[in-house]
Amino acid sequence: MIENTAITRHSKSDFKSLAELAQKIAFTRANNAKIKLCANYFRELEREDVRRAVQFLGEGAYSNISGKRASIGHKTVAVLAAEFCEIDYDLVFRPSKNATGSTSETIQRLLENIPEARAKWSAENLSLEETEAIFEKLYHSKSRAAKQTVLLENWTKMTPLEVKFFIRMLGQGSLKIGLESTSVVEAIAHAFNKNSELVRFAYLITGSIGETAVLAKSDRLEDAQFKLFHPLSFMLADSIESKTLQHVEEFIAEEKFNGIRCQVHISGNNIEFFTRDLNNTTSGFPEILEFFKTRNLPDVVLDGEICVFKNDTILPVQLLQERMSVKKLTAKMLADFPVVFVSFDIIYHDGQSLFGDSLIERRKKLEKLAKQYHLPISSQKEINSNADVEQLFKQALAHGNEGLVLKRKDSVYEYGQRRKSWLKVKKPSVSLDAVILYAHADTGKRNGTYSDFTLGISVKDDDRYEEEFIPIGKTNCAFSDNKVAELNKRIKELVIDRFGPTLLLKPDLIVELEFDDIRINQRTKAKYTLHLPRFKTIRWDLSPSDVDTLKYVERMFDEKLAQKRERQGDNPSFVMY
Amino acid sequence: MIKIIKAGNHGIILPELSVGLDYSGTKADHIFISHAHADHMPRNRKLTVYCTPPTTRFMKLRGFGGKMIEMKFGETLETDSARITLYPAGHILGSAMTFVESDLGSVLYTGDYRTPPALATEGFALPNAPVDQFITEATFSLPIYKWKTEEEISAQIRSFASRSLYEGYTPIFTAYNLGKAQELMFILKELNHPMQIHEGGFKLCGVYEEFGIRLGDYDTYQRETCEGKILISPASALRSGFADNVKKTRIAYCSGWASNESRQSRLTVDELIPVSDHLDFFELIDLCNRLRPKKVWVTHTPNPDVVQHYLNNLGIDSGFLDLEAIAND
Numbered sequence: 047m048i049e050n051t052a053i054t055r056h057s058k059s060d061f062k063s064l065a066e067l068a069q070k071i072a073f074t075r076a077n078n079a080k081i082k083l084c085a086n087y088f089r090e091l092e093r094e095d096v097r098r099a100v101q102f103l104g105e106g107a108y109s110n111i112s113g114k115r116a117s118i119g120h121k122t123v124a125v126l127a128a129e130f131c132e133i134d135y136d137l138v139f140r141p142s143k144n145a146t147g148s149t150s151e152t153i154q155r156l157l158e159n160i161p162e163a164r165a166k167w168s169a170e171n172l173s174l175e176e177t178e179a180i181f182e183k184l185y186h187s188k189s190r191a192a193k194q195t196v197l198l199e200n201w202t203k204m205t206p207l208e209v210k211f212f213i214r215m216l217g218q219g220s221l222k223i224g225l226e227s228t229s230v231v232e233a234i235a236h237a238f239n240k241n242s243e244l245v246r247f248a249y250l251i252t253g254s255i256g257e258t259a260v261l262a263k264s265d266r267l268e269d270a271q272f273k274l275f276h277p278l279s280f281m282l283a284d285s286i287e288s289k290t291l292q293h294v295e296e297f298i299a300e301e302k303f304n305g306i307r308c309q310v311h312i313s314g315n316n317i318e319f320f321t322r323d324l325n326n327t328t329s330g331f332p333e334i335l336e337f338f339k340t341r342n343l344p345d346v347v348l349d350g351e352i353c354v355f356k357n358d359t360i361l362p363v364q365l366l367q368e369r370m371s372v373k374k375l376t377a378k379m380l381a382d383f384p385v386v387f388v389s390f391d392i393i394y395h396d397g398q399s400l401f402g403d404s405l406i407e408r409r410k411k412l413e414k415l416a417k418q419y420h421l422p423i424s425s426q427k428e429i430n431s432n433a434d435v436e437q438l439f440k441q442a443l444a445h446g447n448e449g450l451v452l453k454r455k456d457s458v459y460e461y462g463q464r465r466k467s468w469l470k471v472k473k474p475s476v477s478l479d480a481v482i483l484y485a486h487a488d489t490g491k492r493n494g495t496y497s498d499f500t501l502g503i504s505v506k507d508d509d510r511y512e513e514e515f516i517p518i519g520k521t522n523c524a525f526s527d528n529k530v531a532e533l534n535k536r537i538k539e540l541v542i543d544r545f546g547p548t549l550l551l552k553p554d555l556i557v558e559l560e561f562d563d564i565r566i567n568q569r570t571k572a573k574y575t576l577h578l579p580r581f582k583t584i585r586w587d588l589s590p591s592d593v594d595t596l597k598y599v600e601r602m603f604d605e606k607l608a609q610k611r612e613r614q615g616d617n618p619s620f621v622m623y
Numbered sequence: 624m625i626k627i628i629k630a631g632n633h634g635i636i637l638p639e640l641s642v643g644l645d646y647s648g649t650k651a652d653h654i655f656i657s658h659a660h661a662d663h664m665p666r667n668r669k670l671t672v673y674c675t676p677p678t679t680r681f682m683k684l685r686g687f688g689g690k691m692i693e694m695k696f697g698e699t700l701e702t703d704s705a706r707i708t709l710y711p712a713g714h715i716l717g718s719a720m721t722f723v724e725s726d727l728g729s730v731l732y733t734g735d736y737r738t739p740p741a742l743a744t745e746g747f748a749l750p751n752a753p754v755d756q757f758i759t760e761a762t763f764s765l766p767i768y769k770w771k772t773e774e775e776i777s778a779q780i781r782s783f784a785s786r787s788l789y790e791g792y793t794p795i796f797t798a799y800n801l802g803k804a805q806e807l808m809f810i811l812k813e814l815n816h817p818m819q820i821h822e823g824g825f826k827l828c829g830v831y832e833e834f835g836i837r838l839g840d841y842d843t844y845q846r847e848t849c850e851g852k853i854l855i856s857p858a859s860a861l862r863s864g865f866a867d868n869v870k871k872t873r874i875a876y877c878s879g880w881a882s883n884e885s886r887q888s889r890l891t892v893d894e895l896i897p898v899s900d901h902l903d904f905f906e907l908i909d910l911c912n913r914l915r916p917k918k919v920w921v922t923h924t925p926n927p928d929v930v931q932h933y934l935n936n937l938g939i940d941s942g943f944l945d946l947e948a949i950a951n952d
Contacts, residue, residue: 072884075893133766137932142767145925147885152767155882159769159905222884487885547885 058087059095061177062169064102065208072223080225084233088259096263098174101256104230106218107181111253111276113326114185116216118193120149123213126194127153130201131163147546148222154210157201170203177212184216230255238262250279250462253324272399274345275311277320279462281349281391283451283470290432291469297452298405299435300390300424301442301619302470304363305353310387311394312338313345319352330370333380334387341419347394348387348412349459350424355386358613360446362606367566388620389416390424393459401459408459422622439471445619446611448472475560476602477582478503478594481515482555485537487547488522495534496549498522501559501579503572504593511571515553515590518599519561519576533584556588557581564603572596574603624755625727627920629944633666635732635758635922640705640725644732644758653702655694655709657734658718659685659801673700675709677717680830681801696745713740713747714900715802716831720749728755731916735760735923738910741802741900742773743809743836749914757916758944761924762901763879770879770903776896777810780877783894784811784853787873793850795866797858797892798877800824802900804855805831805838807877811853812839819844821856821865879903908933920944 067087071080084103088096101109108114124143128135133156143152157163172180180200187193201209214221231249235242240262248270249258261267272278283302291297308327309320317338319328328335331352354361354369361383369375369383392412393401400408409426416423429435429452439450449472457467486498499522502515523530536555543550563577574596585592614620628636634646643651647666656674657663659681665672671690674682679691694700696719699708704726709719714735721732731754740747770776780796787794796811798804804824811818818841820828825843832838844854850869858876866872876892879899887895902910911919911934919934919941921927927943934941 073887073894134932138766138929141926141929142765145765146767146883151884155767155769159766546883 058090059092059175060171060173061208061212062171062205063087064099064174065205065211068103068211068221068223068225069207071225077224077229080223081229081233081236084225084230085236088233088237088263093260093263095174097256097260098178100230100234100259101254102174102177102215103221103225104227104255106221107215108185108218109254109256110218110324115218116181116184116193118184118190118197118216120217122190122194123153123197123216124149126197127156130166130198131156131160133160144545147548150210150213153213154206157206157209167202167204167206167209169205169208172200172203172208181216227255231258234259234262238265240267244268253277253279272394272401274313274347274394275316275318277309277311277324278347278393278401279324280307280309280322281460281462281468282464283468284464284466286452286469286471291435291452294429294432294435294452296456297429297454297469299427299429299438299450299452301438301445302448302451302472303351303353303388303424303619304360304447305351305388306363306366308350308352308387309393310334310338310346310348310350310389312343312347315339330375331385331387332375334385337387341421343415343419344396345394346392346396346415348389348421349391349393350387350389352385352387354383356384358615359611360614360619361611362446362609364564364566364603364607371566371568386422388422388424390426391459393461401461404456404458405453406455416621417623420623422620424620425618435471441617442619443473444612445614446609447619472562475562475578475580477558477560478598478602479556479585479588479592480518480559481553481590481593482537482551482557483515483517483553485549485551486520495530496537497525497530497533499557501557502553502593503599504590504595505572506595508596511596513571515593516571516596518570518572518574518596519559519579521559521579521581523557523581525581529584553590553593556585556590556592558583558585564599564606566603572599574599624917625723625725625730627730627756627758627944634663635944637705637723637730639727640702640723642702642705642707642723644721645734653700653705653707655707655719655721655732656682657712657721657732658715660715660735661685663734665689673707673709675717675719677830677834678719680833681717681827684826684830685801696748708750710748710750711740711745712736713738713744715741716744716805716834716836718744722750722752722754724752728917729753730756730758731914732758733760735762735901737900737902738906739773741806742777743806743831743838754914754916756918756920757911757914758920758922759907759911760901761907761921761927761930763899763903764907764921764924764926764930766904766929768879768882768903769905770897770899776898779894779896780807780810780875780898781814783873783875783896784816785814788816788851788853792871792873793852793854793866793869795854795856795861795872795874796877796896797861797874798824798855800857801827803877803898804857805836806898806900807855808838808841809836812837814853815840816853817842818853818855819849820854821860823857823860824855904930908937911939912937915939918942 074080125135128139146152183196231246235245244267248267251270251272253276307322311318321327354365365383369379392408452469454467480501482499483502484500485496488497500517500520503518505511505516506514540551540554541549559579560582561576561579564574565577567575625637630636633648635644636651641652643654645663646654654672656672659678668688673692673694676693696709696711699706706724708722712718712720714737723730738747784794796807800823822843849866856865874892875894875896877896877898881895882897921930922944931941
C-alpha cells in the first residue's frame with residue numbers, strides 16, 4: 047500500500063523564497079513596485095512566518111528591541127568563507143572583496159563558482175522557522191569557534207544567495223536592497239488592507255516590526271500597547287535657524303543638556319535604561335540604578351538626560367563617553383565622573399501611557415512625582431518674548447549646556463517623530479578644512495553619483511603617524527545636483543583605486559566642514575570623530591597643504607573640555623526637590 | 624626562448640624576430656594588430672601593420688591612416704627569422720591571436736579573446752603546435768567571475784527586451800559600439816522587432832554584413848523615431864541626451880562588469896546583463912592548464928597575483944607584463 051503522507055511545506059515559507067524575494071527587490075527600481083512585491087509575499091504566509099519574514103527583511107536576524115546581536119565580525123565571516131571555499135584569504139578572497147566592495151556578495155559568488163565550495167552545499171530549503179533557530183543558536187554561542195561551527199554547518203544547507211542574505215541579516219544593518227523600514231511598514235499595510243498610519247504607530251509602540259505585522263494580519267492593530275521595558279522611540283526636536291519665533295508664548299523653554307538622552311523604565315526593583323538607538327545601557331550607570339532603587343517609585347517611564355555632574359557643575363559629555371568606552375567601570379571612574387539623571391518628561395505612570403496627554407499635563411504629573419520621590423527634573427521656563435529666549439540661551443551656554451529646547455505647551459509626546467512641537471536652539475557650529483579621501487556611491491535619491499565622502503585631516507608633520515592624511519569623519523553633501531555633478535567630474539579625475547562602490551581618491555579636493563562637536567572614538571585612527579559633520583562649501587581655492595591638522599582638532603577638543611562652566615547657582619538647569 | 628619586451632604603453636615586441644604585437648612604435652619590421660578596439664589599435668598613424676580583413680575595415684572606419692596588409696586566419700607569413708599565423712580569438716569580428724614560431728621557440732599572443740567564442744565572431748581556434756610562451760590577457764582575473772552559458776545570457780537579453788516592450792517601455796541596451804553592440808543585435812534579431820543603433824556603432828555594422836553576419840532589422844538612431852524600438856548605445860551617450868525624449872525607458876547594462884552588483888547603483892540601470900567578450904577566470908586557468916606552456920605571461924589585468932597564484936598551484940611558471948588596459952568590455 048502506498049501511503050501519501052508526505053508533509054508538504056507551504057511553498058513560500060522557506061528562507062530561499064525570502065532570499066529570492068530580497069534579490070528581486072534589489073533589482074526593482076520603483077519603490078512602489080518593491081512594496082508590492084513584499085506585500086504579495088507577506089499575504090501568503092502563516093502568522094508566525096509573517097513575523098519572521100517581516101522581521102528578517104525589516105530589522106535583520108534579531109528584533110531591535112530584543113537587544114540580541116550575533117556579535118560576529120565581517121573579517122571572521124570572510125576568513126571562514128575562504129576556508130569553506132578552500133582558497134587563500136589574502137591572495138584570493140581579499141582582492142575579490144575589493145572588486146565587489148561587499149563581503150557577503152563575494153561569498154555568494156565564490157560559493158557559486160568555486161568547485162570545491164559547490165561540492166559542499168546543497169539547497170535543503172530551510173524553513174523560516176529553522177533559520178530563526180540558527181540565528182538564536184548563533185546568539186547563544188559565546189565563543190568565536192562555536193559561532194564558526196554553526197555557520198559552517200548551515201552554509202552547507204543553503205544556496206549561495208541564501209548565504210548572502212543570511213550574512214547581511216546577521217549584521218543587523220541594511221540588506222542593501224534599497225528597502226527602507228518605512229517601505230516594509232507600507233508593505234504590511236498593503237498586504238493586510240490596513241491604514242499605513244495605524245501600522246506605523248503600532249510599530250513605534252511595540253518597537254517590533256515583526257509583532258506589528260502579526261497584529262496587522264490578525265486585525266489587532268489597536269492592541270498595540272506600550273509595555274514596560276520595551277523602549278518607545280524618542281520624541282525629537284527639530285532645529286530652528288534663527289532664535290526669533292512667532293507666538294513664543296505658546297512654548298516653554300528648557301536647557302538642552304550636554305549629556306546622553308535616556309529613557310528609564312521602572313517597575314519595583316526592575317529598572318532599565320535605554321539610549322536613543324533603543325539599546326539597553328543599564329549596566330553603564332550603576333549609581334543611577336542605585337538612586338532609583340532607593341526611591342520606591344510606582345511603575346513609571348521617564349525621559350531625560352544623563353549628565354556628568356560634579357561640584358554643582360554640568361561637565362562635558364565627552365567625559366561621559368570616556369567613561370562609557372571602558373569595559374569595566376572602576377571606582378576611580380565613578381568618583382571622577384559622577385552622573386545624574388535629569389528627567390524632563392514622563393510617558394508612562396501607574397499602568398497608564400501618557401503620550402497622548404499634553405506637555406502641561408505630563409509636566410504636572412512629573413513635578414508631583416519629583417516632589418514626592420525627590421527626583422531631579424529640568425527647570426522649565428515660561429517665555430514671553432524673543433528677548434527671554436536670548437537670555438535663557440546665554441544662561442544655558444554658561445552652564446555648559448548646548449542651548450535650549452523650546453516645547454509647545456499643548457503638544458502630545460510625538461514618539462519617533464522630529465516635528466515642530468519641540469525646537470532646538472543651538473550655538474553656531476565650528477568648522478575646519480578637510481580633504482576628501484574616499485567617495486562612496488549613493489544608493490538613494492542620487493543613485494549612481496558620488497555624494498558620500500570620507501574626509502581627512504593632515505598628520506603630515508605628526509610623528510605619531512606615517513600617513514599624510516587620516517580620516518576624521520564621513521558625511522553626505524547636501525549640494526544642488528549641479529554642484530554634485532561638478533564635484534563628481536573632478537572626483538573621476540582623482541581616482542586611484544576602486545573597491546566596489548567606493549573610490550580611493552588622490553587627496554586634492556578641500557572641503558570646509560561644519561560640525562557640532564568633537565567626540566572621542568578609540569576605534570578610529572585619529573581617536574576622534576566629528577559629531578554631525580556637514581559640507582559647508584568646496585574650497586577650490588585651497589590645496590592639500592591648507593588642510594587642518596589633527597593637532598588642531600585635539601586643541602579644539604581640549605579647549606572645549608577646559609571651557610569655563612558656571613556652577614548651577616541661583617538659576618539652575620534642573621531642580622532637585 | 625624568444626625574448627619578450629613590453630614597449631611601454633606601445634604594446635609588445637619580440638626584438639630578436641623584429642615582430643611587434645599591438646605595437647605602436649618603429650622598432651619592429653612586422654607589426655600585428657589583434658583587433659580594432661582603441662587600446663589595441665596603433666596610435667602611430669604612419670605604420671604598416673598586418674591584420675585580418677574585418678579588422679582592416681574597422682580600423683579604416685575608426686580613422687587609422689597607415690598601411691594595412693590583410694592576413695586571413697590560418698595563413699602564414701614567413702619572415703627571415705619567423706613564421707607568423709593568425710588564429711580566431713572569439714572576442715569580436717576579426718579579432719585574432721598571433722602565433723609566432725621560430726628556431727628560438729614559439730609565442731602565442733592572445734590580444735583580447737573569449738573561449739567559448741562570443742557570438743557574431745569567427746569562433747575560436749588554437750594552433751596545432753606546442754606553445755612555449757603564452758601571452759594572455761586576464762581582464763576578469765578573479766574567481767568571482769564565472770560566466771553563464773550562451774543560452775542563459777541570450778535568453779536574458781531577449782526577455783529583457785520583450786518584457787520591456789510588452790509593458791510599454793523602450794528597452795535600451797548599453798554596450799560598446801564595436802563588438803558588443805553587434806553581438807546584442809545578432810541575439811536580438813530573432814525577436815523580429817526594429818532596432819536603432821547609436822551612429823558610432825551603426826557605421827560598423829556594414830562590415831559584419833560584408834562578412835556574412837546578419838544583424839537583423841536595424842537603422843541608425845534617430846531621436847524622433849526611436850520610441851518603441853530596441854535601442855543600443857554606449858553608456859556615455861546616455862549621459863548626453865540619447866533618447867531622453869522618451870518617457871518610459873528601461874536600461875540594461877551589458878558587460879562582464881555587470882556581474883558586480885555595485886554597478887547597478889552606480890549606473891542607475893534596471894538590469895545588469897553580465898555578457899562578456901572576454902573569457903572568465905576559470906576558463907583562463909583551464910586553458911593555461913590545457914596548453915601547459917613553459918611560461919605564461921599575464922597582461923591587461925588588475926589582479927596578476929591571483930592568476931599567478933593559481934598557475935603556481937598547477938606548477939605553471941608565470942610572469943606579469945604590465946600593459947595598459949582600457950575597460951571597454
